[in-house]
Amino acid sequence: xxxxxxxxxxxxxxxxxxxxxxxxxxxxxxxxxxxxxxxxxxxxxxxxxxxxxxxxxxxxxxxxxxxxxxxxxxxxxxxxxxxxxxxxxxxxxxxxxxxxxxxxxxxxxxxxxxxxxxxxxxxxxxxxxxxxxxxxxxxxxxxxxxxxxxxxxxxxxxxxxxxxxxxxxxxxxxxxxxxxxxxxxxxxxxxxxxxxxxxxxxxxxxxxxxxxxxxxxxxxxxxxxxxxxxxxxxxxxxxxxxxxxxxxxxxxxxxxxxxxxxxxxxxxxxxxxxxxxxxxx
Ligand SMILES: NC(=O)c1ccc[n+]([C@@H]2O[C@H](COP(=O)([O-])OP(=O)(O)OC[C@H]3O[C@@H](n4cnc5c(N)ncnc54)[C@H](OP(=O)(O)O)[C@@H]3O)[C@@H](O)[C@H]2O)c1
Numbered sequence: 001x002x003x004x005x006x007x008x009x010x011x012x013x014x015x016x017x018x019x020x021x022x023x024x025x026x027x028x029x030x031x032x033x034x035x036x037x038x039x040x041x042x043x044x045x046x047x048x049x050x051x052x053x054x055x056x057x058x059x060x061x062x063x064x065x066x067x068x069x070x071x072x073x074x075x076x077x078x079x080x081x082x083x084x085x086x087x088x089x090x091x092x093x094x095x096x097x098x099x100x101x102x103x104x105x106x107x108x109x110x111x112x113x114x115x116x117x118x119x120x121x122x123x124x125x126x127x128x129x130x131x132x133x134x135x136x137x138x139x140x141x142x143x144x145x146x147x148x149x150x151x152x153x154x155x156x157x158x159x160x161x162x163x164x165x166x167x168x169x170x171x172x173x174x175x176x177x178x179x180x181x182x183x184x185x186x187x188x189x190x191x192x193x194x195x196x197x198x199x200x201x202x203x204x205x206x207x208x209x210x211x212x213x214x215x216x217x218x219x220x221x222x223x224x225x226x227x228x229x230x231x232x233x234x235x236x237x238x239x240x241x242x243x244x245x246x247x248x249x250x251x252x253x254x255x256x257x258x259x260x261x262x263x264x265x266x267x268x269x270x271x272x273x274x275x276x277x278x279x280x281x
Pocket of ligand 1: 006007008009010011012029030031032033045046047048063064065066067068078103104105106151152153154155156281
């Protein structure tokens with residue numbers, strides 16, 4: 001029996017490496033399949049077209065393709081149509097996987113007042129792309145009512161140094177009024193995916209994938225500045241912080257026994273600054 005990771009990029013590869021280390025046969029599907037590490041069997045394919053023949057012993061499917069652009073058409077291709085094609089291709093081959101997990105996003109919530117959000121909060125996205133992510137989940141659940149959506153917050157980790165770069169280059173601004181931010185380290189996201197599909201007997205259909213600390217953006221920026229010995233960022237209006245303001249809870253994920261190597265941004269960014277981990281191409 002094997003795992004299929006469709007859209008096997010940075011996060012998918014980390015999932016695949018962990019699954020392979022646990023003894024599973026792992027297939028990674030992406031257009032540039034030659035970039036996959038040896039532990040993951042490459043399947044070169046484009047989720048936007050006819051798929052190549054898929055393995056017939058797939059028991060776990062992880063859907064981790066990312067949209068090429070931040071627009072509705074690209075989102076629909078990556079999050080609605082792509083997963084549909086994968087499930088069609090498996091069904092055509094007579095394969096009915098035991099677990100299907102879709103990597104979703106906390107962008108399905110349109111909360112703007114800093115209140116707490118969990119899996120029971122209504123999905124009322126504030127953006128057109130967020131609406132496609134809601135459509136993606138509904139389309140998947142119509143087909144596989146037991147599919148799991150892991151709604152990730154901002155993923156950071158090796159190679160994802162946007163916030164660090166802003167602080168280093170003096171471009172960071174502590175937003176006024178303050179906003180909360182939610183994030184998860186890539187390795188904890190990968191660990192949560194492996195855990196949900198392999199160690200949880202009766203998973204729920206939806207989990208928030210966030211760490212323990214939905215901190216104010218200013219607190220994160222000041223922490224990074226201190227770590228980098230950079231001047232504290234100025235306070236002011238910040239375009240980048242316009243939009244959502246929510247605090248995501250991970251209680252449901254935690255209740256499954258999921259653990260975090262980096263429970264807050266402090267441990268995660270310290271590890272990044274120490275050079276822990278590698279970005280997968
Ligand atoms: N980054 C965040 O903050 C964040 C937040 C919430 C959720 N997520 C979700 O997390 C998931 C994984 O993200 P990631 O960081 O691992 O992204 P990533 O490194 O860009 O990986 C996604 C992979 O999808 C593959 N892909 C894209 N279009 C494809 C297509 N048409 N056919 C086949 N493969 C395709 C790409 O490989 P090829 O180019 O080789 O095809 C790419 O390597 C995505 O679903 C993303 O939406 C991310």
